[in-house]
Structure formats: structure tokens, C-alpha cells
Amino acid sequence: EIVLTQSPATLSLSPGERATLSCRASQSVSSYLAWYQQKPGQAPRLLIYDASNRATGIPARFSGSGSGTDFTLTISSLEPEDFAVYYCQQRINWPLITFGQGTRLEIK
Amino acid sequence: EVQLVESGGGLIQPGGSLRLSCAASGFTVSSNYMSWVRQAPGKGLEWVSVIYAGGNTYYADSVKGRFTISRDNSKNTLYVQMNSLRAEDTAVYYCASNQNYDYGGMDVWGQGTTVTVSS
Numbered sequence: 001e002i003v004l005t006q007s008p009a010t011l012s013l014s015p016g017e018r019a020t021l022s023c024r025a026s027q028s029v030s031s032y033l034a035w036y037q038q039k040p041g042q043a044p045r046l047l048i049y050d051a052s053n054r055a056t057g058i059p060a061r062f063s064g065s066g067s068g069t070d071f072t073l074t075i076s077s078l079e080p081e082d083f084a085v086y087y088c089q090q091r092i093n094w095p096l097i098t099f100g101q102g103t104r105l106e107i108k
Numbered sequence: 109e110v111q112l113v114e115s116g117g118g119l120i121q122p123g124g125s126l127r128l129s130c131a132a133s134g135f136t137v138s139s140n141y142m143s144w145v146r147q148a149p150g151k152g153l154e155w156v157s158v159i160y161a162g163g164n165t166y167y168a169d170s171v172k173g174r175f176t177i178s179r180d181n182s183k184n185t186l187y188v189q190m191n192s193l194r195a196e197d198t199a200v201y202y203c204a205s206n207q208n209y210d211y212g213g214m215d216v217w218g219q220g221t222t223v224t225v226s227s
Contacts, residue, residue, distance in 0.1 A: 032211075034212060034213035036153075036213075038153075042219075043202055043204075043217035043218065043219055043220055044145075044153065044202075044204075044214075044217060045217070046209075046213040046214060046215040048213075049209045049212035049213035049215075050209075050212050053209075053212070055208075055209070055213065055215055056208065056215075087152060087153055089153075089213070091211055091212070094211050095141075095143075095155075095158045095160075095166045096155075096166065096168075097155045098155065099152055099153040099154065099155070100152070101152045102152045102153075
């Protein structure tokens, strides 16, 4: 099973700052990585698919990069509504997908 | 509007059975990959099962042999039959669909239904 490790576990930033979230895979997942945002009491929302493609309706301040084993989700300038938990997910051995353990982005 | 609505969750004793439903609107469940994903209290996301448009089904090792995913095309509804339930199956269960990005990601989600396995 491919293990995804997200870091940091918690990131404390202020609105307007830049956020950089990391996801590392235990083996190469090529570019088959997605990012989701989840707010308390809500279902996850797809942000990025195939490492760097924004899903429909996702603001341009969200961007994804990386390939192989190292991936990054960047939020260029944090808005109050961006404080949430973020998960990465790999699909290299679809349909046996796995998620990372999540990064909590909190207001400093 | 594309929407998924889960139901059927509740409190069940260990060893018991429960069937969750996920009613779709705005699209047909038979034309997309449809998945169940769960989230234990305070924990991350765990993929549970998927059914392909063609009917193939796949399961996480943690539920294989105990859970069965299915769909009723006439009702446009996805199901998961959960047998031999364990405490570790306690979670919010979400149904999700790959609508627009093929294998790329699950872009339509229901609101979730809570399953609690406890005596």
C-alpha cells in the first residue's frame, strides 16, 4: 500500500499569508495526486487533480505542483474561508486509492 | 443540480448489519465511478469501495468480505450493505462520484451519514 505523509500536521498562518502544504508518497505516484479541502461538518471538496489541475470553480490562489513522490499545495494569499483541513490522495493503483492523514490549516 | 444524499446510518451493535443508501440527482449513478469513503471520528479519510459504470466492484482490505456495494439504476441510488460490523467501522460514510475528471478525483460528494457500532 502506498502511504502518503502530509506535513506539517498543523499550519498556523494569518489571512493574506502564503500557505505551503506538503504531501510525500512512499513510492512514485507519477502525477496521479489530488488535493481536497474539508471544513468542519462538511464533506471534502476536490481542489486539485492530477497534481496541478484546478477543479472547476476553485479559485486561482490554489495551485498544485510536484510529481513522483513529492507534491505541494500552495495557497498564494489566504482568505478567511481557506482555514480547513487539507488531504492529498493518490490513484496510481486505481481503484485502490489512499489518502494522506491531513494538514490542519488554522488561523494564527 | 448534481446532488448526492446519503441515508441509513445509525447505532448498531457489533456483529450487526446495516445498509446505507445514496440517492443521486442531476446525473445517473450507472454512468460514473461511484465510491464510498468513510471518516472515523476525529480521523482522516479512508476509501471503502467503488463500483464502475460497467458494474465491477472493488473494496478496501479492511471491509472485503463484509461490505457489498451495489446500485439500483431504476432508483438512481447507490448502496453499501455492511455486515459483521465492528467498532472500528464507526465513521461518517460519504458517497462520492467522479463526475468530471474520470479517475482524477471525486468531485461530487454527499453530506455523509453516521454509523456508530457499539453495544
